[in-house]
Amino acid sequence: MSLVVTDQSIKEHIMMRKCLVTSILFLIISGTVFSQADTTKVQRVYTTQKVNFGETIVIDGLLTDLAWNSVPWASDFTVFDPNNGEKPSQSTKFKITYDEKFLYVGIRCYDSVPSKIEKRLARRDNFSGDWIEINIDSYNDKRTGFSFNVSAAGVKGDEFISQNGDFWDASWNPIWYTATQIDHEGWSAEMKIPFSQLKFGEQKEQIWGLQLNRRFFREEERSLWQPVSLDAPGWVSEFGVLRGLIDIQPQKQLEIQPFLVNQYDAYPSQAGNPFSDGSDYGLNVGLDAKIGLTNDLTLDLTVNPDFGQVDADPGAIALDGFQIFFEERRPFFIENKNIFDFEFADGNDNIFYSRRIGRSPQGFANSTETEFVDQPTNSTILGAAKFSGKTKNGWSLGLLESITGNMYADIEDLAGNERSELVEPLTNYIVGRVQKDFNERNSFIGGIFTATNRNIPDNLDFLRSSAYTGGVDFKHSWKNRNYYVEGNIVGSHITGSQQAIERTQNSITHLFQRVDASHVDVDPDRTSLTGSGGKLALGKAGGGNWRYDGGVIWRSPELELNDIGFLRQADEIKQTANVRRLFIKPTNFYRRANLGLSQYSTFDFDGNYNRIQYEFQGFINYKNNWWTEVGAAHKPRIFSNTVLRGGPRWRWSDENFAYLFFGSDSRKKMNFTLGYVNSQAAENNFSLKRYVFRLYYQPFDAFNLSISSEFEENPNKTQYVTETSFDGDARYITGNIDQKTFSTAIRFNYSINPNLSIQYYGEPFISRGTYTDFNYVNNPIAENLSERVTLFSENQISGSADTNNYLIDEDIDGAIDYQIENPNFSYVQFRSNLVLRWEYIPGSEIFLVWSQGVVGAGDPSETLGRNLDRQILGQKKDNTILLKATYRFIL
Structure with missing residues (x-):
């Protein structure tokens, strides 16, 4: 790995080396000062x-x-x-x-x-x-x-x-x-x-x-x-x-679980649309099986799997352009998830992200205004098999293969002519994982390999035809597992058409088109990319009252995992250091508490020193079981390569944030949590205020109710809007956004007995953003906000009488130079499930589910409350009634 050093980045390279040396010295000194002698444990x-x-x-x-x-x-x-x-x-x-x-x-x-x-x-x-x-x-x-x-x-x-x-x-x-x-x-x-x-x-x-x-x-x-x-x-x-x-004999497990699903959907009909007549009915039959090849190695099979009873994803909206990570909820993929996990960096980055299997189709039908389209919402998993387990000799083994079928959008015009168009190709996914324990189980070394192969037709050649990733990981612990060193290295190789690889280079994860990046550029002739990443960390996990860790994470510019993994951003080197002091001996004031300090800094492979953050965290559990969590951070340096979506590196004003959460005794039949988060940037560049309220109430043993509500205000004077051109040069437009978001998740559970229960989940989610004070980027890395952007004057910007666009006459010569589409938005979503669950014999269940939902756009000029009333409470919702029965045969 090498960094491209320019005259302008020499100082930043020196700062980077100082941060890395500081982290290493911190760990060495901490290990010397806080190391504990081995303790003798009496094993019963x-x-x-x-x-x-x-x-x-x-x-x-x-x-x-x-x-x-x-x-x-x-x-x-x-x-x-x-x-x-x-x-x-x-x-x-x-x-x-x-x-x-x-x-x-x-x-x-x-x-x-x-x-x-x-x-x-x-x-x-x-x-x-x-x-x-x-x-x-x-x-x-x-x-x-x-x-x-x-x-x-x-x-x-x-x-x-x-x-x-x-x-x-x-x-x-x-x-x-x-x-x-x-x-x-x-x-x-x-x-x-x-x-x-x-x-x-x-x-x-x-x-x-x-x-x-x-x-x-x-x-x-x-x-x-x-x-x-x-x-x-x-x-x-x-x-x-x-x-x-x-002399107990290993029992080879053999379980077969067929299921039957009846599903009825009712929704608002659309006049003239043959695909939206107001109702649909479906019958689905499938099979899950679990076969013990040996006592410790199991083969799981699923044919035509159904995930209809799984909870809906929570509402979310992202204005930064990055994908949103959602937790896996499907039982087939969750079981033995630990064997297949390969979290190689930080956050949600993982070589295997099972939600890619059965994903929403990535293509869309080419239709005219006189045609109606029935677009599938998810790819059909034709079948999947998973071999996994751990042997007595310390080998953890996992092999998963799944095939998703060709997915077609059905199209019909006003005359009744029908046709279909492929929107997701036949795809094969393979994941292989192995780990081996040694050194009396204090250490392990492992590896992973994944392959994604698609049968790509001409109309979907913007998709990558194949993607391969591999990685090696290890961890070594010593002194009764109190100290550890761990790390991994991963590599990726993707292939596809010139269009697919150029699209990858231009994606938000990579942004090779950045105008000020000297180490990457878009090559429209390439048909493959190869990248790497990894982590090295060491620290203290136990013993005494101190915990610490530190390390380095890197993701090369060409690293790409998103065919079967999850990667938010490539082209980053990150240094981390953390220390915590535990207070584990109870006093008359608290049961336990801890204080922590953390620091991290980031760089890109062009040598740019992009970010540094210092943070304090504290937690205390009082004697009466109430608790408080507090934290604060300072970010004196914040640069981003992604804000302008391929434009130059951008500087945010310095930021400070703090949070405070406290809650009552969770054992009580009524308990609560209150939280507040406040972030403020210098020059009011941006801010965040989040209010959190959670309530749990159990009036009697068989019934409980929980409410989790959040309200967020997130104004930003330089929210990215679009890119256009002026006098042959790129022009990056930002605006002052006033964004407000509200969500409330409501759950209740009534248990008739331990095997028969009724559960409800409902969540309205509303996010509204309105823009004013449009401006264009002038000097994106200037220290002062007023030098970074220039506001349009009243003579430069006006509203269109015919469209909802803004018209820009930047040089004030009476001619329109370019237009900005009105970016105001109001996103509304409501999801709910009412589930009757009966485990009539161990392992066999009946689900009766009533689901409601609505997704749409509200009026950005209205308040959140008015949109809640009109778009959720006053809107006719989609309804689904589902009956699922399973029976587990144990042979």
Whole structure:
């Protein structure tokens, strides 16, 4: 990697080197000052025995079956939070036994006041009230585990744990059985976990990691069987040991889950449009399957998958031109997501972004004003297969392949003539992932490879025909995992027509057409691009009261991941440094707190020093469980290569921002969060004010309601509008935008029992922007705002009598030099789901869904409240009624 150095950038290169050297010295000094000696951890061991021949255990929560007598009780839990290491307020004990196919767990949670046991009903994976949880590291890799949780009300929870406890995947829904009972001593729970739902290798005696975690709700106290310090570097690595599982045979999982979906759509009809007569009906049949090739490696298959019951994406609008990242919600892609993840940089940058599979078609039909078009909203996934798992030897393996079909827009004219036009081609996606643990599971090294191949016809040759990415990552931990060094390097190679590659070079991610960039330029003859990126970081993750990290991230100008990955911006080098002080010993004032300082700076591959930021963060959880979060930052240098969309580098005025959030005790049946964010740039260049209100209310155990509302004001004197030309030169137009955005997400859940619930989600989203004081860029990197842009005078700008455009006579000679389309906007969206969910037997469900939605444009001259009334409350909405039934066969 080399940087192009010009006379003008020598000073910036020196500053860059100083920042990098400072970060390295910071880490070395911090490691010397704050390093801790190794601590001796006493690892507890529970030794189980097999159920006696002929004895059985009935899962009723009573713990009265004779089979329980063959194994001893284990107790002596210690407090994890808040008074770490002390004796708990209430005692807990458990037993574990097994037979050929199941692991059985019996737990007694004592409570001196049984009438005060909190037994809140909720949907699966909603951890409310008093609960008990068992975590099992059956891989014994000290990084991953399986979590099974049950509340005093009998509500199930289950999660797959990865990254040593940094990631808990609640989408993992294994088949297992549980029951609870409340009596005069407290409450008890029984669990029956099939070995087929756990992953382990074949050996004489299984040795697994084990942890039990109890939440005593009234005191918000967490107690553990295996003691763990609050300054521990992780979660799974701190588990105790389960022994005594002799000669259990790995169970090859075989599950087949067919489904049937009936869907009826009703929407406002459009006169004369044959594709919009007011209603549609569809019937869909598909199949999901899970096949255990071995006990620890699984093949997942899906044919004609349906994602109809998945929540809608939240409302969002971006004026900076960049794509918006949305979380994956589809179960097939979420399960074992940790194996396929390759977050190589920061933010959401990832080599694999599964939302690319089944994306909205990228092409549009060529139609006339007298033709009607039925444009598909998503690409159809014809089928997908995923091979994934982790072996007892520490190999994590993943291979995913998916095919999306040709997607056509149907077109019909007024005479009834019909035709179709391809808008998304047949596409094949492949992702391969491997990682290997070594050094007693303290280190790993891994790799990833992806391939996207499209069958491109002439009308879609603006799409890339193929895209390949690869990467290698590693992490090494030492001193009881308290210290680590990690890094990765990635590469990409894309091919396509000259049009496709030129389009890529001009995209917002790359902007090779930047007029002042000497290291990149648009080559219209190219048919491929090859780029690289990566990260190197080291830091302290545990031990004592200090945490710190620092490193370097880079993305070369030609790096491109967006065929099956996510990359916001290429051409960047970023240096980071962070330090935090933890206060983990409770006092009479707080339960825990932390303070942090962070700094980062960015450069591009032309040697430009673009940005530096210093930030302070603080958090405190008070003794009464209320909390406060506060932060502030200073940005003395902000340059951007993207603001002018291919124009010259742009300078923003210096910025300061601060935020304050506080909230009440989340255990209470009514609790709230209030938040305020304020950002101000020098010379009033731009500002941001965001107000946040969240309310949670549970009037009785079976019902809860939550409201999350945000209002944002974001004025900007130099919001980009368009590019035009004047006297043969490029002219970049900006304006003073007054933008206001409002959204409110409303959810309620009524649980008839742990397996039958009704849930509602609704969110109106409104964003309105009006522009005044149009101006053109004069000197984009001038320190003063008045020198950066020049306002149009009243003699230079006027409104068109025939169109909604602005007419510009820049040289005031009486002739119109160019026009600006009126950029005012008002975007309105409403999405809602009312879902009845019934898990009639474990793993098999029925969904009855009623969805409503409306998307449109409001009147920018009206207030947000008026647009809310007219475009959402007063608008006829699209309605969908969906019935989905699944049945899981376990063979």
